[in-house]
Amino acid sequence: MALVEIKNLEAAVGGKPILKGIDLTINPGEVHAIMGPNGSGKSTLSSVLAGRETYTVTGGSVLFDGKDLLDLSPEERACEGLFMAFQYPVEIPGVTTSYFLKAAVNAIRKHHGQDELDAMDFLKMVKEKMALLEMDKTFLNRSVNEGFSGGEKKRNEIFQMAVLNPKFAILDETDSGLDIDALKIVANGVNALRSPERAILVVTHYQRLLDYIVPDFVHVLCDGRIVKSGGKELALELEKRGYAWLETAAA
Amino acid sequence: MTATTISPDNTAILSALGPTYGLPWLQQRRSDAMELFERIGLPPVTHEDWRLTNTAQIAKINFSVPGSGTPLTPEQLAGLCLKKLGAQQMVFVDGKFSPELSSPGGKVEILTLRQGMEKHGDRVQRFLGREMPGQSNGFSAMNLAAFEDGAFIYLPPDQGDMGLVHLLWINASHDQPVVVHPRNLVIIGSNNQITLVQTYAGFSSQPTLCNAVTEMVVGKGAKVELIKLQRESDTAFHIANEAIHVHEHADVQSLCVNTGGHLVRNNMTVHLAEPFAQATLNGLTLAAGDQHIDNHTMLDHARENCPSHELYKHLLGGRASAVFRGTILVRPDAQKTDSKQTSKTILLSDAAVMNSQPQLEIYADDVKCTHGSTTGPLDDEQLFYLRSRGVAAADAGALLTYAFARDVLLRIWHTGMREYLEEFVAAELHRLHLDQAES
Numbered sequence: 001m002a003l004v005e006i007k008n009l010e011a012a013v014g015g016k017p018i019l020k021g022i023d024l025t026i027n028p029g030e031v032h033a034i035m036g037p038n039g040s041g042k043s044t045l046s047s048v049l050a051g052r053e054t055y056t057v058t059g060g061s062v063l064f065d066g067k068d069l070l071d072l073s074p075e076e077r078a079c080e081g082l083f084m085a086f087q088y089p090v091e092i093p094g095v096t097t098s099y100f101l102k103a104a105v106n107a108i109r110k111h112h113g114q115d116e117l118d119a120m121d122f123l124k125m126v127k128e129k130m131a132l133l134e135m136d137k138t139f140l141n142r143s144v145n146e147g148f149s150g151g152e153k154k155r156n157e158i159f160q161m162a163v164l165n166p167k168f169a170i171l172d173e174t175d176s177g178l179d180i181d182a183l184k185i186v187a188n189g190v191n192a193l194r195s196p197e198r199a200i201l202v203v204t205h206y207q208r209l210l211d212y213i214v215p216d217f218v219h220v221l222c223d224g225r226i227v228k229s230g231g232k233e234l235a236l237e238l239e240k241r242g243y244a245w246l247e248t249a250a251a
Numbered sequence: 252m253t254a255t256t257i258s259p260d261n262t263a264i265l266s267a268l269g270p271t272y273g274l275p276w277l278q279q280r281r282s283d284a285m286e287l288f289e290r291i292g293l294p295p296v297t298h299e300d301w302r303l304t305n306t307a308q309i310a311k312i313n314f315s316v317p318g319s320g321t322p323l324t325p326e327q328l329a330g331l332c333l334k335k336l337g338a339q340q341m342v343f344v345d346g347k348f349s350p351e352l353s354s355p356g357g358k359v360e361i362l363t364l365r366q367g368m369e370k371h372g373d374r375v376q377r378f379l380g381r382e383m384p385g386q387s388n389g390f391s392a393m394n395l396a397a398f399e400d401g402a403f404i405y406l407p408p409d410q411g412d413m414g415l416v417h418l419l420w421i422n423a424s425h426d427q428p429v430v431v432h433p434r435n436l437v438i439i440g441s442n443n444q445i446t447l448v449q450t451y452a453g454f455s456s457q458p459t460l461c462n463a464v465t466e467m468v469v470g471k472g473a474k475v476e477l478i479k480l481q482r483e484s485d486t487a488f489h490i491a492n493e494a495i496h497v498h499e500h501a502d503v504q505s506l507c508v509n510t511g512g513h514l515v516r517n518n519m520t521v522h523l524a525e526p527f528a529q530a531t532l533n534g535l536t537l538a539a540g541d542q543h544i545d546n547h548t549m550l551d552h553a554r555e556n557c558p559s560h561e562l563y564k565h566l567l568g569g570r571a572s573a574v575f576r577g578t579i580l581v582r583p584d585a586q587k588t589d590s591k592q593t594s595k596t597i598l599l600s601d602a603a604v605m606n607s608q609p610q611l612e613i614y615a616d617d618v619k620c621t622h623g624s625t626t627g628p629l630d631d632e633q634l635f636y637l638r639s640r641g642v643a644a645a646d647a648g649a650l651l652t653y654a655f656a657r658d659v660l661l662r663i664w665h666t667g668m669r670e671y672l673e674e675f676v677a678a679e680l681h682r683l684h685l686d687q688a689e690s
């Protein structure tokens with residue numbers, strides 16, 4: 001059974017249509033990349049899947065692990081195993097990363113009828129994942145994303161993904177604002193999390209990230225529609241030719 | 252000032268002078284204050300300082316001096332007591348010192364004001380009414396005329412770290428409206444360090460008026476942390492006038508936490524009287540229902556090189572309203588003043604109202620004074636971020652409000668008090684969110 005089944009998805013913001021009929025099927029274990037020029041609807045797709053309320057779904061359906069995703073609140077989606085790494089991670093002064101993660105982990109455990117993780121087990125698990133993303137020890141006691149550099153914020157997103165262990169992860173322009181070293185750390189983290197049970201959707205403007213996180217499928221989004229799908233070689237072709245030839249095709 | 256020819260009609264609340272203990276100077280100050288009160292009465296809303304806090308409802312209530320109320324239960328006391336933090340504690344019930352509930356023994360000599368007049372007569376005569384004179388407003392006049400008792404603390408110079416002192420004022424439950432006028436006088440000699448906590452609590456379902464005055468002198472090089480916790484019943488009127496005189500190189504940090512009361516007004520005046528004195532004034536207000544909480548601060552920079560910081564935070568739900576008015580006065584001699592004032596408010600409901608007013612009066616030319624104020628609902632982006640990680644909407648709201656409040660509490664110097672208030676505020680926020688959920 002497909003893990004994610006998007007059918008004819010349409011969405012608008014402030015009455016303006018952005019997504020104009022997206023069809024996409026993702027199976028467990030697969031890594032899909034969504035590429036496209038600015039304004040094509042990439043981030044809208046991520047936000048709609050994560051449940052951001054500024055977007056209105058105007059048509060279509062999304063099945064996630066057999067459930068109607070669009071019927072779920074953002075927190076229910078997370079508890080069911082959906083995770084989005086934010087393009088612009090949010091700063092939360094006064095909430096330590098450790099407190100934040102514990103709240104998230106335990107909310108998800110509660111949803112599945114499990115007991116809260118005890119403090120020792122939590123710390124042990126979190127420290128393992130920190131090593132994966134090469135994070136500094138002081139990090140847990142710092143306020144969530146407050147005063148973090150761009151690279152630290154993105155690493156923190158992937159670290160959270162590692163801790164929350166989702167079935168389906170969306171990386172929304174995770175490469176934006178990263179230098180090459182930070183990009184490698186983030187990509188290594190993501191690659192370590194690839195597994196036969198987990199699907200990943202990489203949303204990106206540039207092909208560069210896909211050198212490090214090699215996708216199984218690449219889709220090109222133009223003006224709210226997927227105009228071309230292919231294998232990883234499609235990303236290289238886009239790198240060479242740009243998006244213009246596909247935008248013309250879409251119009 | 253022009254003298255009014257018509258007496259205000261709201262002075263019936265003050266019926267008799269407090270005890271004079273056979274002291275002519277006290278007799279004189281009391282009768283002067285009474286005379287003043289009869290002329291000015293309770294502050295009218297037409298007075299600029301009282302524009303947003305209407306005391307007319309206080310004048311309508313027939314308050315009397317409390318007789319004996321319902322005895323306090325051990326449970327009620329346990330929640331208010333700070334003995335577990337090693338505090339020297341003085342307890343007043345319905346305005347009267349309660350020796351059986353108090354444990355004043357320890358490094359600091361804590362007396363009642365009455366004992367202070369016997370033992371340190373000259374000092375009390377010199378300082379009582381100096382920092383917070385009757386003239387300040389009708390409430391301070393009424394207090395000076397009528398106060399019965401309070402705490403007197405005198406710390407001789409160079410005693411070092413004197414630990415934690417707790418003054419606990421409790422209004423017991425009564426079947427009629429009662430009024431008390433607590434009055435504290437605190438004199439900290441130079442180079443001492445002390446944490447002074449005042450708690451005001453109440454259990455009456457009838458209206459109560461607590462009209463408190465605290466005067467304090469902080470000697471050269473002393474380091475003083477003042478914490479006030481106002482958690483009176485929701486029928487209480489709480490008016491507090493506090494004034495602190497800060498000497499050279501002394502460092503004062505105050506935190507005013509308000510969770511209780513129906514109508515609350517805190518006036519905090521700090522005189523930075525000598526060079527290199529510094530003051531930090533922090534505040535945290537949690538209000539819901541139809542509570543009204545008003546904090547007025549006055550930072551009087553009299554001399555050069557005095558830094559001051561203010562951070563007042565408010566979390567308002569229901570139809571609650573709050574006022575923050577922070578005056579920073581920089582006198583001509585106060586060059587190199589460095590003053591920063593911040594007021595932040597989260598509105599948890601559409602009907603809650605915040606009124607934040609900075610008031611800068613600067614008469615020196617080489618100074619740095621900044622102020623900022625923000626008011627708004629919880630941040631949607633922060634809420635969504637938490638929810639996208641699995642945290643339920645209500646829990647995400649609670650987490651963000653706690654973080655907002657905790658930011659103030661983390662600044663507390665005294666570790667035990669910091670932990671005590673973190674726990675207290677977490678529980679109060681829980682109550683605030685439950686109120687929100689029900690309304």
